[in-house]
Amino acid sequence: MRNPLPWLKLHRAEAHCDIPCGIYDPITAKIAAQTVQKMVLRIQALAVPASNAPVEEQRAYANTLARYVTVKEEHAEICKKELRILWSDYFRPEHLQRYPDLHTTFWNAEKLAGRNKQNVDMAAAQELVATVDRIAQIFWATKNVTYSDPNATVRYGT
Amino acid sequence: MRNPLPWLKLHRAEAHCDIPCGIYDPITAKIAAQTVQKMVLRIQALAVPASNAPVEEQRAYANTLARYVTVKEEHAEICKKELRILWSDYFRPEHLQRYPDLHTTFWNAEKLAGRNKQNVDMAAAQELVATVDRIAQIFWATKNVTYSDPNATVRYGT
Amino acid sequence: MRNPLPWLKLHRAEAHCDIPCGIYDPITAKIAAQTVQKMVLRIQALAVPASNAPVEEQRAYANTLARYVTVKEEHAEICKKELRILWSDYFRPEHLQRYPDLHTTFWNAEKLAGRNKQNVDMAAAQELVATVDRIAQIFWATKNVTYSDPNATVRYGT
Amino acid sequence: MRNPLPWLKLHRAEAHCDIPCGIYDPITAKIAAQTVQKMVLRIQALAVPASNAPVEEQRAYANTLARYVTVKEEHAEICKKELRILWSDYFRPEHLQRYPDLHTTFWNAEKLAGRNKQNVDMAAAQELVATVDRIAQIFWATKNVTYSDPNATVRYGT
Amino acid sequence: MRNPLPWLKLHRAEAHCDIPCGIYDPITAKIAAQTVQKMVLRIQALAVPASNAPVEEQRAYANTLARYVTVKEEHAEICKKELRILWSDYFRPEHLQRYPDLHTTFWNAEKLAGRNKQNVDMAAAQELVATVDRIAQIFWATKNVTYSDPNATVRYGT
Amino acid sequence: MRNPLPWLKLHRAEAHCDIPCGIYDPITAKIAAQTVQKMVLRIQALAVPASNAPVEEQRAYANTLARYVTVKEEHAEICKKELRILWSDYFRPEHLQRYPDLHTTFWNAEKLAGRNKQNVDMAAAQELVATVDRIAQIFWATKNVTYSDPNATVRYGT
Numbered sequence: 001m002r003n004p005l006p007w008l009k010l011h012r013a014e015a016h017c018d019i020p021c022g023i024y025d026p027i028t029a030k031i032a033a034q035t036v037q038k039m040v041l042r043i044q045a046l047a048v049p050a051s052n053a054p055v056e057e058q059r060a061y062a063n064t065l066a067r068y069v070t071v072k073e074e075h076a077e078i079c080k081k082e083l084r085i086l087w088s089d090y091f092r093p094e095h096l097q098r099y100p101d102l103h104t105t106f107w108n109a110e111k112l113a114g115r116n117k118q119n120v121d122m123a124a125a126q127e128l129v130a131t132v133d134r135i136a137q138i139f140w141a142t143k144n145v146t147y148s149d150p151n152a153t154v155r156y157g158t
Numbered sequence: 159m160r161n162p163l164p165w166l167k168l169h170r171a172e173a174h175c176d177i178p179c180g181i182y183d184p185i186t187a188k189i190a191a192q193t194v195q196k197m198v199l200r201i202q203a204l205a206v207p208a209s210n211a212p213v214e215e216q217r218a219y220a221n222t223l224a225r226y227v228t229v230k231e232e233h234a235e236i237c238k239k240e241l242r243i244l245w246s247d248y249f250r251p252e253h254l255q256r257y258p259d260l261h262t263t264f265w266n267a268e269k270l271a272g273r274n275k276q277n278v279d280m281a282a283a284q285e286l287v288a289t290v291d292r293i294a295q296i297f298w299a300t301k302n303v304t305y306s307d308p309n310a311t312v313r314y315g316t
Numbered sequence: 317m318r319n320p321l322p323w324l325k326l327h328r329a330e331a332h333c334d335i336p337c338g339i340y341d342p343i344t345a346k347i348a349a350q351t352v353q354k355m356v357l358r359i360q361a362l363a364v365p366a367s368n369a370p371v372e373e374q375r376a377y378a379n380t381l382a383r384y385v386t387v388k389e390e391h392a393e394i395c396k397k398e399l400r401i402l403w404s405d406y407f408r409p410e411h412l413q414r415y416p417d418l419h420t421t422f423w424n425a426e427k428l429a430g431r432n433k434q435n436v437d438m439a440a441a442q443e444l445v446a447t448v449d450r451i452a453q454i455f456w457a458t459k460n461v462t463y464s465d466p467n468a469t470v471r472y473g474t
Numbered sequence: 475m476r477n478p479l480p481w482l483k484l485h486r487a488e489a490h491c492d493i494p495c496g497i498y499d500p501i502t503a504k505i506a507a508q509t510v511q512k513m514v515l516r517i518q519a520l521a522v523p524a525s526n527a528p529v530e531e532q533r534a535y536a537n538t539l540a541r542y543v544t545v546k547e548e549h550a551e552i553c554k555k556e557l558r559i560l561w562s563d564y565f566r567p568e569h570l571q572r573y574p575d576l577h578t579t580f581w582n583a584e585k586l587a588g589r590n591k592q593n594v595d596m597a598a599a600q601e602l603v604a605t606v607d608r609i610a611q612i613f614w615a616t617k618n619v620t621y622s623d624p625n626a627t628v629r630y631g632t
Numbered sequence: 633m634r635n636p637l638p639w640l641k642l643h644r645a646e647a648h649c650d651i652p653c654g655i656y657d658p659i660t661a662k663i664a665a666q667t668v669q670k671m672v673l674r675i676q677a678l679a680v681p682a683s684n685a686p687v688e689e690q691r692a693y694a695n696t697l698a699r700y701v702t703v704k705e706e707h708a709e710i711c712k713k714e715l716r717i718l719w720s721d722y723f724r725p726e727h728l729q730r731y732p733d734l735h736t737t738f739w740n741a742e743k744l745a746g747r748n749k750q751n752v753d754m755a756a757a758q759e760l761v762a763t764v765d766r767i768a769q770i771f772w773a774t775k776n777v778t779y780s781d782p783n784a785t786v787r788y789g790t
Numbered sequence: 791m792r793n794p795l796p797w798l799k800l801h802r803a804e805a806h807c808d809i810p811c812g813i814y815d816p817i818t819a820k821i822a823a824q825t826v827q828k829m830v831l832r833i834q835a836l837a838v839p840a841s842n843a844p845v846e847e848q849r850a851y852a853n854t855l856a857r858y859v860t861v862k863e864e865h866a867e868i869c870k871k872e873l874r875i876l877w878s879d880y881f882r883p884e885h886l887q888r889y890p891d892l893h894t895t896f897w898n899a900e901k902l903a904g905r906n907k908q909n910v911d912m913a914a915a916q917e918l919v920a921t922v923d924r925i926a927q928i929f930w931a932t933k934n935v936t937y938s939d940p941n942a943t944v945r946y947g948t
């Protein structure tokens with residue numbers, strides 16, 4: 001590091017995180033990705049009212065659709081932010097040696113989350129959930145934990 | 159409920175959530191509570207510089223302490239918000255019948271999170287984590303899942 | 317901790333607020349509830365363009381409707397947050413003894429605010445405003461003030 | 475655009491608000507200003523620990539002081555934002571004719587709120603509260619209402 | 633100024649900013665204004681699906697339109713906030729003497745940004761960009777710099 | 791979904807941004823980095839009051855220092871967010887071929903911004919500004935523009 005003073009050496013050793021607090025968990029990104037998927041499910045299940053439908057039905061549709069799109073957008077953004085935190089704050093050079101594709105994995109994940117904002121696409125949403133799972137697997141492996149999310153289906157619901 | 163109109167009956171049945179998206183997980187409140195605890199640990203481990211310590215050391219101390227307090231505050235607030243979402247959006251009248259202390263449990267949890275803002279108190283922080291665990295147990299029981307958080311210690315770190 | 321006395325007892329005495337700053341006012345929730353009502357009024361007054369209307373008219377409609385829905389959503393959320401602050405930060409055990417329905421009142425108010433997000437429903441919006449007024453009445457009674465909001469109609473406008 | 479009439483004229487007539495929702499109330503700025511004042515009171519009442527005080531006392535002091543300063547900052551910012559909304563969204567050219575000092579009044583109020591961030595100064599905090607009251611008086615006069623805030627003292631508390 | 637106490641005189645001299653940090657740049661408002669303009673361009677270029685178009689196309693349209701409107705709204709708000717910061721934090725009494733129309737310029741700019749929220753209007757968007765440029769010219773003139781934004785067209789893109 | 795073509799290929803062509811709006815500018819990250827540097831300058835220039843200094847002076851010091859640290863933190867976070875947007879939203883595979891160190895450059899920049907949160911270190915702050923300048927150079931080169939920031943010194947001020 002660029003600072004020769006002795007007391008900063010300590011910070012170079014431990015500066016793996018912004019606080020550093022050391023508490024990370026990809027589950028936050030996972031829940032956000034599942035929420036994106038659920039919104040796609042909800043949007044696709046929403047019947048478009050006929051053009052001669054009562055105005056109340058058209059308003060209810062517009063209200064609901066606008067809210068689904070906003071939640072999809074917000075949770076895709078949460079997913080992007082959480083992935084960035086894992087990528088730049090948690091992962092360190094020694095992890096990069098063990099996982100040389102780390103940068104590419106995160107870059108593609110961020111772009112995939114962006115595509116989920118732009119589209120209403122169940123395949124892209126499922127891919128986002130699967131991508132976060134792969135990242136979670138890498139994350140927990142660096143802590144010698146075998147990753148699993150046994151309640152993923154119950155959490156997602158119907 | 160207070161609306162006699164027939165079309166709201168439908169909404170009364172399904173309105174368990176604001177979207178409703180149906181995706182809830184107390185793990186978000188748990189991570190926030192653990193972060194509060196970690197900040198208390200960090201603050202208590204931070205050596206107060208002697209009054210004749212070099213000015214650089216005093217600035218580093220002030221910078222670090224201010225950041226720890228802010229993160230403690232923010233995560234206690236996240237904890238409060240997530241608990242409110244569980245309480246008012248997820249839990250429904252039938253849950254209240256099964257868990258008649260539900261309101262009291264959440265009320266005390268919110269107040270406990272507030273006390274963690276006001277103090278630097280390891281006992282209060284540990285109690286907050288334990289309280290969120292008790293709420294998580296109730297939450298998952300309503301979904302017929304036995305709650306456990308096997309990686310809680312690894313997540314908390316050192 | 318620095319206080320050797322039974323800490324729960326001490327905190328119960330002082331923990332009436334997060335700072336504690338002691339400044340609360342249900343008027344913030346009231347204004348939010350009135351804004352929700354105004355958005356419902358605006359949405360219902362907005363003429364749906366005919367399917368063969370000029371594209372400019374359709375865009376203007378979509379722009380306006382999306383904005384009304386977003387403002388309705390945001391102010392329902394502000395209402396929920398402000399009610400949570402009153403419930404968990406201001407009200408104390410002695411208030412609960414005097415108002416044993418306090419938890420139920422707030423729980424239903426939060427759920428009602430959620431329904432106002434989900435629907436475009438003037439009856440639900442009016443009920444939200446009335447509910448916040450009832451809570452304001454309780455709040456000010458604990459301070460020996462008879463609640464009134466004489467400018468509510470002028471504030472709401474046309 | 476969908477309106478063929480001279481658009482400037484049309485907008486001047488209707489553009490009194492961003493939605494336009496028409497709901498404004500300076501009470502939000504007033505509560506924020508009172509909170510700033512309360513924080514100054516709290517900060518000034520907080521005893522600085524002696525340099526040989528126990529470390530727990532020094533940490534409690536630092537935690538509390540940092541939180542008071544943050545709340546002061548945030549509510550001064552809320553005050554600035556609310557004043558800007560009144561100034562640019564509510565007040566219209568006809569108001570400016572009746573109150574030719576309107577711009578100066580708001581400009582000074584914004585700068586005064588900024589000084590309350592920069593300092594711990596009871597006189598400046600009291601002046602901010604009084605300034606918001608003067609603005610509220612003007613605001614309500616445009617609606618033919620005589621402004622009063624009868625519960626200001628009770629709200630402020632002790 | 634309203635404070636006769638001597639130690640505030642110092643602050644009166646330097647209180648040109650909230651920190652005071654002294655770093656301001658109208659480019660942030662400019663980028664926000666250009667983003668508003670781009671959203672108007674995008675919205676106007678978006679083909680409204682025929683009423684008998686496939687439901688996927690209608691959903692994609694609704695998703696995209698809702699996102700454009702939201703981004704337009706958010707960046708118009710950023711523009712308003714940035715302009716307020718320049719107006720009330722940067723500009724000082726001596727600038728007002730040199731630019732006596734300063735208040736009017738900013739007031740109209742804030743209202744124009746509000747109109748860009750309310751409408752989908754290319755002329756209003758272009759006027760907002762031009763207005764921010766005029767303010768930037770004044771800003772930099774107070775620092776003896778001739779304002780130019782040579783990459784404005786490249787930034788805006790296609 | 792509405793596109794039957796191999797979706798990855800299609801998206802690679804268009805997914806250059808989340809909206810996509812196409813408006814990016816590293817100047818936002820640059821201003822944030824300069825603000826971090828200014829806060830370090832301010833913190834280091836702030837005289838620590840003697841332990842027997844008047845309590846008003848100690849409070850003023852604590853108020854100012856807490857605010858500088860908060861602004862440093864917030865703008866380092868803005869810098870991180872803006873860099874992430876450039877990295878994952880703007881830069882595309884063809885840029886990566888031309889700049890094979892792109893991932894490493896951004897990763898190190900994010901970590902450097904994190905270190906600026908953790909420390910009060912003028913060398914680290916200057917390095918952050920220089921790093922953003924290098925990224926800006928790459929960014930503008932992809933648009934065939936030679937980057938310069940001629941007013942950087944005036945913007946930074948004294």
